[in-house]
Amino acid sequence: MNDQQSYLTAEKFDELKKELDHLKTVRRKEVAESLEYARSLGDLSENAEYQEARDMQGAIEERIGHLEKVIKEAKIVAHDKKGDVIVLGSTVTIQKDKDKDSHTYTIVGAEEANIHEKKLSYLSPLGESLMGKIKGDEFSFETPAGKQKYKVLKVE
Numbered sequence: 001m002n003d004q005q006s007y008l009t010a011e012k013f014d015e016l017k018k019e020l021d022h023l024k025t026v027r028r029k030e031v032a033e034s035l036e037y038a039r040s041l042g043d044l045s046e047n048a049e050y051q052e053a054r055d056m057q058g059a060i061e062e063r064i065g066h067l068e069k070v071i072k073e074a075k076i077v078a079h080d081k082k083g084d085v086i087v088l089g090s091t092v093t094i095q096k097d098k099d100k101d102s103h104t105y106t107i108v109g110a111e112e113a114n115i116h117e118k119k120l121s122y123l124s125p126l127g128e129s130l131m132g133k134i135k136g137d138e139f140s141f142e143t144p145a146g147k148q149k150y151k152v153l154k155v156e
Helices: 010-040 048-073 125-130
Strands: 006-008 074-076 091-096 102-108 119-121 138-143 146-155
Touching: 006 010, 006 048, 010 048, 010 074, 048 074, 102 125, 119 125, 125 138, 125 146
Parallel strands: 006 074, 102 119
Antiparallel strands: 091 102, 091 146, 138 146
């Protein structure tokens, strides 16, 4: 897969578009107003409010640039629930070798990976190892703690 490509679900794509619109229409205006107010306070060299507003403006512009790039390069992933092979959008249940507990993850693009939501990037070591596997496959991959062995219990 092309590393320049951003793979997103339709939901995440819409979420990023909404965030971009909010940043461009609401947050830019708020920061511009903050800058204007801070300028009215006088000496800019010792004006903490002005510096804070400039920093916020920089952060917002950086985020806008990032979102525009991601949205422009995004490829929307529509997962076929009938497939047995692990691909982007698959929900997989795996079990670590010699461990009783199983773990379920959804394989997603890097932009929407969030381990707390059980969304695993296909570019992560575990995600990369899972790609192309089917139910019953055993696989291993290297981590800083050494080689980890897993088995695929379920693919949705």
